[in-house]
Amino acid sequence: MTVALVTGITGQDGTFLRQRLLREGVEVHGMVRPGDGLARDLSSAHPEVVLHEVDLSDGPALRGLICEVDPDEVYHLAGVSSVGFSWQEPVLTGLLSGLAAAEIFAAAWQLQEQRGRAVRVVQASSAEIFGQPRVSPQDEQTEIRPVSPYGAAKAYAHHMAHVYRGRGLHVAACILFNHESPLRPPSFVTRKITQAAARIARDGRGELVLGNLDARRDWGWAPDYVDAIVRAARHVVADDFVVATGRTHSVEDFVAAAFSRAGIDDWSAHVSTDPAFVRPVDATEQVGDAAKAHRELGWSPTVDFRTMVARMVDHDRQLLEGEA
Incomplete structure (x- = not known):
């Protein structure tokens, strides 16, 4: 049975992803903040989901969690989700949305080396890494030049995904443009x-x-974007993929x-x-070119x-x- 670890499992994307993985028969583990009230609701509704209380700022705890769960797939969705909040707490944003991702990549790579089989990781990147783009639409080759603490933290995590991909970790980066649902x-x-x-x-x-x-x-439907995330995790080659509607x-x-x-x-x-x-x-106008995701992942918005x-x-x- 496939074992998956989802950080940010109580958020919008984490909820849709959890539903998707459970339908597939995946053993789902979720990382939640200590004292997260939504975690209690999730545990009551879905006792089959194994929840782990871990502070995203606690590097040793993150590494211990990866080792304990021994996942085949890691979906890293957790972090600061508001650009506005990142201006109020820029250092905390860097820690939670940037450095935490590096801890997860390092732990996944170490686990992979120890057990001799692949650990597949997805980093939920963001169109905010492009900041004030000089080209439109934006694709995987667009220059990274963030203009907010949130974008800068996501840019660091995005670069670290490249670093660990170079070391042999299957870490895909999905550059998600705005995506919404009633769970926002x-x-x-x-x-x-x-x-x-x-x-x-x-x-x-x-x-x-x-x-x-x-x-x-560029606004899309959140469940569509979660579908792209899963496709990226299971694609034969780890890579960057813009996920957007193009409008x-x-x-x-x-x-x-x-x-x-x-x-x-x-x-x-x-x-x-x-x-x-x-x-x-x-940021100025953000619009994504998802041609690569269409071509290589077979993905398109519905x-x-x-x-x-x-x-x-x-x-x-x-x-x-x-x-x-």
Whole structure:
């Protein structure tokens, strides 16, 4: 039986990945933060998932976990997930999203050397490593030039994946562009928008305050991106793979689609902007070229932008109906 270790198993991507691996009959181990309340819910719902409480900043504990689980596959998804938070805690972001990845790669390589068989690792990289790209769309050859602490930490982890790949570790780096689902926390602008649209549609009034409405992103459906991650782990050759839709939409487009799905024609009457929500430095237009993933992994997105937004709004409206 294949044994998989998933860091960040209680997050959006970790949840979809856990569901996928369990369906396949994989023995799933998950790394969670000490005291993570979501871990208790997961343990109750899926006792077959073996959870391990480990602090991502504890290097010896990470190495011990890899040794204890003895995995065939390692999916490293954990880390700081917010660009905004990374500006508040840049050093912590470097530790959790950069150095922790290096610890995991080193431990996986050492385990591989000891047992004489491959350990397959996937690093969840990010389009934020490109920062202010000089070319569009971005692919695996695009220059890495981050403009945020989050992007810099992810860039370090991305480079370390290359280093350990050079030592013979099967470590694939999936450069994930923005991907969403109803599992996104409200701290993310996309979920903030869909929750507000659902609430205003129910109440007939309300206000949504946002930052830069002109920022453009390449948004995809999270389960599609998890599929790419699994394909990359099991591909015959470890490599870098951009995972993206190849199409961009602005935050304003997202707002318009969400409010339209909620049945509100004039979204502008309910939306305002506040400079406090604008990042100190924001990446320019990010759009990915996933031709390599299409060609080598046989991967392609299955859910378009409007369907993704509609599913998120419908979910939030159902939650409000449940509360009522």
